[in-house]
Amino acid sequence: MIVVAGPRQVGKSTLVRRVLEGYPSAFVAADQPLTELDPFAEGLEGVSTSFGIPGESPTADWLIQHWTQARAKARGLPEEQSFVLAIDEVQKVPRWSEVVKGLWDADRAAGLNLHVILLGSSPWLMQKGLTESLAGRYELIPMTHWSxxxxxxxxxxxxxxxxxxxxxxxxxxxxxxxxxxxxxxxxxxxxxxxxxxxxxxxxxxxxxxxxxxxxxxxxxxxxxxxxxxxxxxxxxxxxxxxxxxxxxxxxxxxxxxxxxxxxxxxxxxxxxxxxxxxxxxxxxxxxxxxxxxxxxxxxxxxxxxxxxxxxxxxxxxxxxxxxxxxxxxxxxxxxxxxxxxxxxxxxxxxxxxxxxxxxxxxxxxxxxxxxxxxxxxxxxxxxxxxxxxxxxxxxx
Known part of the structure; x- marks a missing residue:
């Protein structure tokens, strides 16, 4: 996994969105209130498109469902292509690091060609989850104030x-x-x-x-x-x-x-x-x-x-x-x-x-x-x- 962490308003989300242009990918934000359906899930048969109660904050189930949809997208691509799932402000999801660890390990065991980018603006919460649950599973790219x-x-x-x-x-x-x-x-x-x-x-x-x-x-x-x-x-x-x-x-x-x-x-x-x-x-x-x-x-x-x-x-x-x-x-x-x-x-x-x-x-x-x-x-x-x-x- 790639982890992009740093203070607010230094361009983390903009950078990742620009990098993902032209690649099969999805960018989801955990700091936005839930909606009933997500257009990212359109056309995915057998995959739930319910994200919880509209207006509430994202939960572990929200994270799991987006990940599941990304898996379905990845499986539908040719072998030489991979799918990228970017999750912004991931630290706002309760138990995020435990959930990500389980999903990531399952994908590696299955040989699934799914790449994951995690973004966060609360470094102490990001670091806690990374060191406790995700040790050895990520590369950190720090971003800071512009020079x-x-x-x-x-x-x-x-x-x-x-x-x-x-x-x-x-x-x-x-x-x-x-x-x-x-x-x-x-x-x-x-x-x-x-x-x-x-x-x-x-x-x-x-x-x-x-x-x-x-x-x-x-x-x-x-x-x-x-x-x-x-x-x-x-x-x-x-x-x-x-x-x-x-x-x-x-x-x-x-x-x-x-x-x-x-x-x-x-x-x-x-x-x-x-x-x-x-x-x-x-x-x-x-x-x-x-x-x-x-x-x-x-x-x-x-x-x-x-x-x-x-x-x-x-x-x-x-x-x-x-x-x-x-x-x-x-x-x-x-x-x-x-x-x-x-x-x-x-x-x-x-x-x-x-x-x-x-x-x-x-x-x-x-x-x-x-x-x-x-x-x-x-x-x-x-x-x-x-x-x-x-x-x-x-x-x-």
Whole structure:
């Protein structure tokens, strides 16, 4: 099986639909209410076309019936052809991984030429099912927020526009109408991510706290802030364990992450204050109240956007074996630290027009002599060039 997983609105469904054009295939979505009949089943004798009670959410029976219809289609094709079944938002089907495992294993035993693509926008639920039931049966293709070169080629965004409006392809056509653009980001991206993907799919005892943490985290993107300070600014904040758990949920949803401090010892990293970083700068801009022109005019705010864009790019493109962290031993600080277990890279972001050697890089390199240094911006790698390569490229 092929598994395509990633945040909402990054083009997973569009990509798969385009790939399937011209192939014998069916694309079904588990996030749509049930209908009485499905046109995909027309002409299939002996195959049930009932999908449950109209208006209700898809069930395991819904999944089984679509799979059964795909089998019938596959059997009707010549031997040299295969049929492809793509299931969008599969994690919304109860017990989906157990059902898929049984169906997939039965098809392999029968030698049926049926290919399956699973898509999902709740990575933690996808991962749970994949590791518990489908181990060894799938190849994962992760999709994430669009990079600057992708947005530039597809929508002709300038660097400044990308830094402010971010990497959501669906919102690009609205950037000339900023009020509509903000409404789209909030209504079509933030709200569904939190209300549908997190609150409906996993247990959250304090949903208001989760929403407030996301909004506060976006305002603090690019800054190191202790959980204690976060608790002081959030109502009904509970304890640090709750905040850390909610921050992890926001990370898995592709919204906001908290980078840990590089310290060499694992226990010191776990207990460190997080450096908050929005995973798409559109989230910062949509909630900030700054217009594009106002954001560019405020050097302090623009500098945080630049640093957040670098952090988001690193987090979105880092592979599983590459950690993105920060380092600070007051008063010295390094914006980002990349570590793959063998190599260590300290990165400093310079968004101003004047250049001075960052003291933190020298202090860090003196403490960790195997570390290499990289400056992004004035006096170093140009920001467009940096954003054109994944995190691992800079470790090589």
């Amino acid at each position: 600057y070169p992708e947005m530039q080629v597809a929508f002709d965004l300038s660097l400044d526009e990308y830094l402010y409006f971010g990497g959501y392809p669906g919102s690009a056509k609205l950037i000339r109408e900023e009020p509509r653009w903000r409404s789209y980001i909030r209504g079509a991206l933030v709200h569904p991510n939190i209300e549908k993907d997190i609150l409906q799919m996993t247990r959250v005892d304090k949903p208001a706290l989760l929403k407030n943490l996301f909004e506060l985290g976006c305002s603090y993107s690019g800054q190191i802030i202790s959980y204690t300070k976060l608790m002081g600014q959030l109502q009904d904040a509970g304890n640090t364990v709750t905040l850390a758990h909610y921050l992890n949920l926001l990370t898995q949803a592709g919204l906001l992450t908290g980078l840990s401090k590089y310290a060499g010892e694992q226990h010191r990293q776990r207990s460190s204050s997080p450096k908050l970083n929005a995973l798409n700068t559109a989230l910062i801009s949509a909630l900030s109240g700054y217009s594009f022109a106002e954001a560019r005019a405020d050097r302090s705010h623009w500098g945080r956007l630049v640093e957040s864009a670098v952090g988001a790019h690193l987090c979105n493109t880092a592979t599983d074996n590459c950690q993105v962290q920060y380092w600070r031993e007051s008063p010295d600080e390094v914006d980002f630290v990349l570590n793959d277990g063998r190599r260590l890279l300290a990165i400093e972001v310079k968004s101003g027009t004047t250049y001075a050697t960052p003291k933190g890089l020298g202090v860090f390199s003196g403490k960790y002599r195997q570390a290499r240094q990289l400056i992004v911006g004035e006096g170093g790698i140009a920001l467009p060039e940096f954003l054109a390569h994944p995190a691992g490229h800079w470790l090589e």
